[in-house]
Amino acid sequence: MEFNCNLAxxxxxxxxxxxxxxxxxxxxxxxxxxxxxxxxxxxxxERPHECTTCGKRFIQLVALQSHARVHNNLGKS
Known part of the structure; x- marks a missing residue:
C-alpha cells in the first residue's frame, strides 16, 4: 500500500x-x-541541525553530515 502511495x-x-x-x-x-x-x-x-564541533548550523541533516567530514578529515594527510 505504501508503495502505491509513493508511486502516486x-x-x-x-x-x-x-x-x-x-x-x-x-x-x-x-x-x-x-x-x-x-x-x-x-x-x-531556521537551521535546526548544529555541528557539535564548530557550531555551524544547517537546514538539512544531510548537509550537517557532509560538513562533519571536514572535521573528520582535518587530522588526516
Whole structure:
C-alpha cells in the first residue's frame, strides 16, 4: 500500500509536474509538503541541525553530515 502511495506522489510531482504547496514568501511551488517546509527555512533563517564541533548550523541533516567530514578529515594527510 505504501508503495502505491509513493508511486502516486511520484507520478503527480515528477510526471504531471503538480506542485500544490506554495511558499507564501516567494510564491515558489513544491510537490511535497516537506519540501516546502524545508524551503521556508531559507526565509526564516531556521537551521535546526548544529555541528557539535564548530557550531555551524544547517537546514538539512544531510548537509550537517557532509560538513562533519571536514572535521573528520582535518587530522588526516
Amino acid at each position: 506522489t511520484h507520478v503527480k510531482t515528477v510526471h504531471q509536474k503538480l506542485a500544490p504547496f506554495k511558499c507564501t514568501h516567494c510564491n515558489r511551488s513544491f510537490g511535497k509538503k516537506e519540501s516546502l517546509k524545508r524551503h521556508i527555512m531559507t526565509h526564516t533563517g
